[in-house]
Amino acid sequence: MIEIKSLVKIYEDGDNAGVKAVNDISFNVEEGRFYTLLGPSGCGKTTTLRCIAGLEKANGGEITVAGNKVFCANDNTYVPAYRRPIGMVFQSYAIWPHMTVFENVAFPLRVGKQRVGSAEVKKKVITALGQVELDGYEERMATQLSGGQQQRLALARALVREPLVLLLDEPLSNLDAKLRERMRFELRELQRRLRITTLYVTHDQIEALSMSNVIAVMNAGVIVQEGAPRDIYLQPKTKFVANFIGSTNQMAGQVTKLEGNGTATVRTDDGEISCSILDGLTAGSNVVVVVRPESLNLHLQKPAGLANVIEGKIGAAMFLGEYVDCTVELGKNILQTHQRYTLQVRRGDPVWLELPAAECMALPADR
Amino acid sequence: MTTAAIPRTGKFTMSLQPALLIPMFGAGILVYLAVLPLLMLFIGSFQAEVAPREFVYTLKNYHAAYASEYTYSTFLNSLIFASGSAGLSFVLGTILAWLTERTNTPLRGIFVPLAVVPLILPGVLESIAWIFLLSPKFGYLNVWSMSLFGLQSPPFNVFSLPGMIWVHSVGQVPLAFLLMVAAFKSMDPSLEESAMMSGANTWQTFRRVTLRLLMPTAGSVLLILFVRTLESFETPALIGIPARIYVYTSEIYLAFNEYPPDYGRGGALAVGLLLLSAIGVWLYTRATKEGKKFQTVTGKAFRPRQFDLGAWRWGGFGFLSGYFVFVVLLPFLVLFWASFLPFFAAPSWAAVSKLSLDNYRYLSGFRPFWDAMQNSIILSTLTATVAMVLTSLVAWIVYKSRLPGSWILDFLAFVPITIPGIVMGMALILLYVAFPIPIYGTIWVLLIAYVTRFIPYGMRAASGSILQIHSELEEAAAASGASWWESFKRVTLPLLRPGLAAGWIYICIVSFREFSTSVLLATGESRVLSILLFTMFEQGQVTVVAAIGVLMIATLLSIVAVFYKLTGKIGLQT
Numbered sequence: 001m002i003e004i005k006s007l008v009k010i011y012e013d014g015d016n017a018g019v020k021a022v023n024d025i026s027f028n029v030e031e032g033r034f035y036t037l038l039g040p041s042g043c044g045k046t047t048t049l050r051c052i053a054g055l056e057k058a059n060g061g062e063i064t065v066a067g068n069k070v071f072c073a074n075d076n077t078y079v080p081a082y083r084r085p086i087g088m089v090f091q092s093y094a095i096w097p098h099m100t101v102f103e104n105v106a107f108p109l110r111v112g113k114q115r116v117g118s119a120e121v122k123k124k125v126i127t128a129l130g131q132v133e134l135d136g137y138e139e140r141m142a143t144q145l146s147g148g149q150q151q152r153l154a155l156a157r158a159l160v161r162e163p164l165v166l167l168l169d170e171p172l173s174n175l176d177a178k179l180r181e182r183m184r185f186e187l188r189e190l191q192r193r194l195r196i197t198t199l200y201v202t203h204d205q206i207e208a209l210s211m212s213n214v215i216a217v218m219n220a221g222v223i224v225q226e227g228a229p230r231d232i233y234l235q236p237k238t239k240f241v242a243n244f245i246g247s248t249n250q251m252a253g254q255v256t257k258l259e260g261n262g263t264a265t266v267r268t269d270d271g272e273i274s275c276s277i278l279d280g281l282t283a284g285s286n287v288v289v290v291v292r293p294e295s296l297n298l299h300l301q302k303p304a305g306l307a308n309v310i311e312g313k314i315g316a317a318m319f320l321g322e323y324v325d326c327t328v329e330l331g332k333n334i335l336q337t338h339q340r341y342t343l344q345v346r347r348g349d350p351v352w353l354e355l356p357a358a359e360c361m362a363l364p365a366d367r
Numbered sequence: 368m369t370t371a372a373i374p375r376t377g378k379f380t381m382s383l384q385p386a387l388l389i390p391m392f393g394a395g396i397l398v399y400l401a402v403l404p405l406l407m408l409f410i411g412s413f414q415a416e417v418a419p420r421e422f423v424y425t426l427k428n429y430h431a432a433y434a435s436e437y438t439y440s441t442f443l444n445s446l447i448f449a450s451g452s453a454g455l456s457f458v459l460g461t462i463l464a465w466l467t468e469r470t471n472t473p474l475r476g477i478f479v480p481l482a483v484v485p486l487i488l489p490g491v492l493e494s495i496a497w498i499f500l501l502s503p504k505f506g507y508l509n510v511w512s513m514s515l516f517g518l519q520s521p522p523f524n525v526f527s528l529p530g531m532i533w534v535h536s537v538g539q540v541p542l543a544f545l546l547m548v549a550a551f552k553s554m555d556p557s558l559e560e561s562a563m564m565s566g567a568n569t570w571q572t573f574r575r576v577t578l579r580l581l582m583p584t585a586g587s588v589l590l591i592l593f594v595r596t597l598e599s600f601e602t603p604a605l606i607g608i609p610a611r612i613y614v615y616t617s618e619i620y621l622a623f624n625e626y627p628p629d630y631g632r633g634g635a636l637a638v639g640l641l642l643l644s645a646i647g648v649w650l651y652t653r654a655t656k657e658g659k660k661f662q663t664v665t666g667k668a669f670r671p672r673q674f675d676l677g678a679w680r681w682g683g684f685g686f687l688s689g690y691f692v693f694v695v696l697l698p699f700l701v702l703f704w705a706s707f708l709p710f711f712a713a714p715s716w717a718a719v720s721k722l723s724l725d726n727y728r729y730l731s732g733f734r735p736f737w738d739a740m741q742n743s744i745i746l747s748t749l750t751a752t753v754a755m756v757l758t759s760l761v762a763w764i765v766y767k768s769r770l771p772g773s774w775i776l777d778f779l780a781f782v783p784i785t786i787p788g789i790v791m792g793m794a795l796i797l798l799y800v801a802f803p804i805p806i807y808g809t810i811w812v813l814l815i816a817y818v819t820r821f822i823p824y825g826m827r828a829a830s831g832s833i834l835q836i837h838s839e840l841e842e843a844a845a846a847s848g849a850s851w852w853e854s855f856k857r858v859t860l861p862l863l864r865p866g867l868a869a870g871w872i873y874i875c876i877v878s879f880r881e882f883s884t885s886v887l888l889a890t891g892e893s894r895v896l897s898i899l900l901f902t903m904f905e906q907g908q909v910t911v912v913a914a915i916g917v918l919m920i921a922t923l924l925s926i927v928a929v930f931y932k933l934t935g936k937i938g939l940q941t
Contacts, residue, residue, distance in 0.1 A: 055842050081845035094843035098861045111857070112848030161848060
């Protein structure tokens with residue numbers, strides 16, 4: 001539904017060569033999917049979205065929406081934003097303060113080429129407001145709505161034209177935590193029900209993991225990894241992805257031996273660890289071994305017959321209700337682990353940390 | 368928004384020339400309005416006419432302007448007048464602002480609009496009203512206090528430096544008040560609360576936190592009051608000249624009014640005043656930028672802490688009511704009273720029997736009054752319209768188009784703020800006497816002068832309203848399928864309208880009461896109301912002048928009323 005080929009967007013930077021906000025990225029969003037661009041601020045995700053919307057004109061590459069080429073640098077194609085079959089929700093919601101709720105939603109039906117009669121406008125607006133559970137609010141001034149309601153109003157306005165593609169630019173970032181959690185769920189349900197192709201931009205990993213079919217992790221203008229949420233979380237391909245999504249322990253080391261089947265032995269400052277290894281790394285490569293805090297097993301007695309066990313002592317332990325967050329001081333590294341809330345330890349207690357080989361991953365140290 | 372330049376073919380072909388044409392056009396207008404007159408003023412100040420239409424370059428104008436026997440006294444008078452007025456209006460404005468904003472003085476709420484009321488009183492009328500009150504010969508307050516306390520001589524003399532300072536200050540208090548209210552309002556109360564939590568008592572908190580936070584603002588407010596006094600001509604003309612107390616603005620006026628007019632000396636004096644004002648404005652902008660380091664405004668609406676004055680709050684109430692009665696109300700009352708008198712007389716039963724509508728009857732058939740009224744109305748509405756259209760365009764280019772070099776436009780539109788009214792008049796005389804465009808002596812030269820002078824005000828209103836429109840509001844329209852024009856018509860313009868309307872009305876009011884530029888440019892049939900007042904007052908028709916003043920105030924009030932009605936309709940809350 002959306003095809004991006006070699007997209008480049010350069011921001012002028014005075015006399016310098018300019019900043020490449022988007023540096024040659026390509027991806028496809030298939031029809032009916034929920035596709036998320038995830039990355040830290042300044043990574044180029046919003047710029048990409050705005051290029052697709054037509055609010056920015058890219059400097060290179062090609063954008064196709066629903067089979068129609070809307071931008072192509074080579075033959076100077078540029079379809080302006082208002083001619084593209086899109087609906088968009090902005091970070092600030094961009095609710096027009098001088099209009100009522102009804103007028104805000106009716107606006108897309110009253111401008112542009114596909115204008116419709118007033119009876120039809122009314123029907124469609126009511127339907128759109130119903131979809132976001134704002135029926136009954138038609139005559140309110142838009143500014144009288146709460147944050148969550150404004151957010152849903154923005155969504156209704158984006159959907160009322162029945163666009164082929166829905167673009168969402170950090171729509172939940174202005175809501176408080178509880179509301180954000182609920183809207184996450186509602187947004188996801190609405191998208192599934194309408195089966196509308198959705199491109200979502202966020203810096204929040206929880207939003208990305210919980211809502212998307214596909215996530216593309218972006219950094220410094222490029223896509224560093226694309227995949228299903230589970231794959232992104234469990235099999236990060238770079239240190240950046242491992243760090244950006246979830247919390248991660250890292251131990252520097254060197255590959256001593258490849259074992260085949262994508263496993264290897266790595267020598268770290270705290271001993272040898274067997275783990276999975278990314279394709280392309282060889283014996284002697286400098287690597288970091290990454291492992292999630294919740295993957296680690298903590299033993300209070302020295303376990304027998306287990307591989308990848310390192311002795312250490314408890315650093316700090318915090319009871320967080322759902323789990324206990326504690327750090328374990330090994331010889332050189334300090335690892336963070338999440339354990340069941342029943343765990344009772346004190347600083348300095350001797351412990352044995354088990355790193356399950358299947359959940360440890362050796363990644364290149366330099367990326 | 369970038370889509371503005373996209374042709375309907377769907378192909379993006381942006382060539383630089385047409386995109387730059389509009390900014391260049393804007394820059395051209397601004398250069399013509401603001402830079403050209405200053406250039407002519409500068410050149411003219413170095414020229415002397417040796418034979419008709421034959422000029423040589425010389426320094427003699429500067430010698431005549433700055434090395435005469437009067438140089439020192441003019442300098443001293445200007446300095447005392449400006450610093451005295453700045454100080455007095457600052458103190459009064461700050462007390463009013465503090466009492467109404469930060470204390471529990473009873474009924475303080477109603478004093479906020481009342482304190483701003485004098486803005487409606489044109490400077491010329493302010494001076495005339497206080498002459499009625501404080502003239503040593505017939506001033507009401509003198510006559511009353513002499514009979515009340517059995518004094519041998521009048522206690523007040525408005526025709527003195529303190530008199531000038533008083534009259535000019537009370538006219539300037541609203542400005543100081545508004546600036547200080549803004550400063551008090553923007554102060555984050557948690558800064559004071561944290562001082563209290565650190566163990567500071569009320570007085571220590573006030574002295575060590577509140578006052579320190581106010582310092583940068585106070586400095587810049589004093590500076591702007593000083594510069595504005597230096598530039599003013601109302602009080603120097605109506606009180607200073609009869610009292611033979613001359614300041615820079617009156618020297619310029621007198622050089623022009625000599626026979627033959629000494630444009631060279633006037634020009635040289637004007638260049639000096641312009642420099643002083645420019646330095647003042649430069650320091651002010653620097654100070655306010657510096658002040659941003661202290662900035663306590665976050666856009667959040669604070670509810671500032673209120674100081675409990677205890678029993679003293681009745682003292683505060685007394686001050687506010689006293690100020691309102693004696694400083695705000697009295698000038699209006701005295702003008703109103705005098706307008707019904709055949710000749711000037713103190714209120715008494717004898718005088719009451721003489722009250723009549725004769726002055727108004729006289730005015731209804733007095734042609735020059737109706738001509739001046741017509742000129743003033745045409746000029747103020749035209750000025751406001753032209754200035755707002757021009758500045759909306761410029762502000763849009765500067766803040767939305769992201770075109771290269773738009774900062775030059777921003778700068779050019781700011782230049783006129785440094786031009787004192789009388790300097791503007793002098794510069795335009797030099798320009799249009801030399802230029803073969805026959806507009807000198809018509810209202811068109813006044814229109815040019817007003818538009819130029821009030822461009823910065825328009826700019827502030829226009830850029831303020833443009834900046835507060837989040838660009839996503841316009842982008843949402845584009846994403847909803849609205850073309851550039853539809854988006855402009857249905858989203859941008861409705862959102863801009865309240866701000867632009869406020870700018871329009873403000874420029875309309877300041878144009879209507881304008882005096883210091885008009886005094887050099889408005890002659891004969893281009894005479895405006897403020898100038899008519901001035902001439903007729905000089906001729907001694909004081910009660911007719913009072914009647915004109917009353918009608919002038921009535922007109923200004925109806926402009927404001929219409930404005931409130933209009934903005935009320937579009938839901939503006941200011």
